[in-house]
Amino acid sequence: MSGSGSGPAGSNGSRSRLRRARLASGLIPFLGLVLLWMLLWGQFTWLAFATGLVLAFIVSVVFYLPAVRLSGRFNGGRALLFLGRLIADVVVASVQIAWSALNPGYRPSNAILTVQLATRSDLLMTFTAVAVGLVPGSIVLDIDRDAGILHLHALNVASAADVPALKRSVSAAERRLILAMGSADDLARLAKSASMSEGRAG
Amino acid sequence: MTGDGVRDVITAVLVLLSAFLCFAAGVGLIRFTDVLSRLHAATKPQILGLMAIVADVAVSNPSVSTITLAFAIVFFQSLTAPMAAHMVGRAAYRTGHFRSDILVADDLGPFIPPHGGKS
Numbered sequence: 147m148s149g150s151g152s153g154p155a156g157s158n159g160s161r162s163r164l165r166r167a168r169l170a171s172g173l174i175p176f177l178g179l180v181l182l183w184m185l186l187w188g189q190f191t192w193l194a195f196a197t198g199l200v201l202a203f204i205v206s207v208v209f210y211l212p213a214v215r216l217s218g219r220f221n222g223g224r225a226l227l228f229l230g231r232l233i234a235d236v237v238v239a240s241v242q243i244a245w246s247a248l249n250p251g252y253r254p255s256n257a258i259l260t261v262q263l264a265t266r267s268d269l270l271m272t273f274t275a276v277a278v279g280l281v282p283g284s285i286v287l288d289i290d291r292d293a294g295i296l297h298l299h300a301l302n303v304a305s306a307a308d309v310p311a312l313k314r315s316v317s318a319a320e321r322r323l324i325l326a327m328g329s330a331d332d333l334a335r336l337a338k339s340a341s342m343s344e345g346r347a348g
Numbered sequence: 349m350t351g352d353g354v355r356d357v358i359t360a361v362l363v364l365l366s367a368f369l370c371f372a373a374g375v376g377l378i379r380f381t382d383v384l385s386r387l388h389a390a391t392k393p394q395i396l397g398l399m400a401i402v403a404d405v406a407v408s409n410p411s412v413s414t415i416t417l418a419f420a421i422v423f424f425q426s427l428t429a430p431m432a433a434h435m436v437g438r439a440a441y442r443t444g445h446f447r448s449d450i451l452v453a454d455d456l457g458p459f460i461p462p463h464g465g466k467s
Contacts, residue, residue: 185420188413240396247376254450279430286434297456
């Protein structure tokens with residue numbers, strides 16, 4: 147969004163809110179870089195903070211990336227729920243795959259499936275893709291960003307009858323993520339898609 | 349048991365768990381039948397094995413710097429490993445380097461017909 151001054155002049159309050167949102171979207175990754183620098187040094191001293199600030203500035207100028215649009219909403223409890231479930235899923239997935247690798251009678255039977263996501267936010271789509279890549283038996287093969295579709299490869303799918311359950315588990319992971327940090331728009335989309343699938347089932 | 353004894357037991361269990369998972373990941377890389385299946389072995393057991401070994405270092409040598417570094421390692425590994433798998437998987441699908449005979453469903457086919465593969 148360029149030319150904030152030349153656009154149709156909104157009310158003063160909304161413009162300052164927009165400016166604050168844009169500032170936060172730049173500031174949070176910046177502070178994340180400083181924090182990473184202090185984590186790598188393993189010390190929380192003023193010296194590490196100051197050198198971190200300088201390096202974060204250099205990195206964000208030299209390796210310029212378009213700003214990430216944050217939703218501005220964060221629910222700590224839901225985020226903990228999402229993280230706990232993610233770790234449990236990673237453990238289950240690792241044990242399953244370790245077992246298929248060592249099982250003498252292993253027979254390959256995989257599937258490629260597509261899942262329609264509710265969100266249109268780039269950040270949430272990325273997080274969902276990463277989370278899905280860690281949970282039981284799936285890897286993201288392709289992402290249709292405009293339509294919000296994930297194409298996944300799933301391991302150990304016995305038959306085509308198991309595919310809907312897998313799709314539901316991916317949608318559930320996305321749902322937990324949206325509830326934790328989605329925008330109001332994503333929440334509305336989520337409610338709409340939930341009521342639609344209920345209507346289809348009933 | 350003393351505190352050190354308990355810590356030794358936890359350390360031993362975590363090291364063995366990590367070694368087992370990394371071993372299983374290695375076996376999976378060889379035994380699984382195509383690129384897409386092998387990517388599963390390369391991401392999941394490997395991540396849990398890494399988490400276990402990093403937790404092990406943090407338990408055996410608990411200090412602020414070790415624990416913060418452990419969090420950074422786990423965070424970035426679990427962020428980058430699925431992305432690397434995604435890039436390889438995407439390339440493998442589009443160039444037809446996978447076995448379609450072991451797929452029970454292929455919903456991606458209508459979107460991107462794979463080419464160059466021996467079907």
